[in-house]
Amino acid sequence: MNTLTLMSLLVAVTLCLCHRDDSARSNSANDSPSSEAFISKRDSAEVVKIQKRNFQRANIVAAPDVPSPLESHREICELNIACDELADQIGFEKAYRKFYGPV
Template sequence: MKTLAILVLCSLAVICLTSDASAGSQPASDNLAQEGLFVEREQASTVVRQKRAAGDLSLTQLESLREVCEANLACEDMMDTQGIIAAYTAYYGPIPY
């Protein structure tokens, strides 16, 4: 029964790959070639996500950083004196969000 199902799926895949439906996707690639791969700086800056400043973190994000830092005694001590942002950055690198 499993062999029959595999044969049916393989035959459907071959039919889909060899059908004329793949010819319909060529105009989309032509549009991409006409538009080009480069965009203006202003347009790109609206699309690309900007890095957030440390002060923009939510309480949930700060709490998750605090939980990670509490597992390391040195990080926890630094967190108490210099703050969670400085301690996390010193021991674990840049903040992931």
């Protein structure tokens, strides 16, 4: 995912630099046409660092999967064919209440 994002960003930057209008090229005397299509190694390394840092933050913030407290009740209802079919029609909680009482 990060590689795809990075590649998309680099392609977008390259396209933007390649499609600059001629008036902008004539105003900048220091840039040669061959150097406009590339970014420096330092800039590309900075983009990679930012992407990596954001990915690590996202992994830290993400909460672990917590099983539902009703999961055991759901498994009991799935074992009973009538309860399982009724759960498909009216919902799990109503079907469980009908067959086994309050949740």
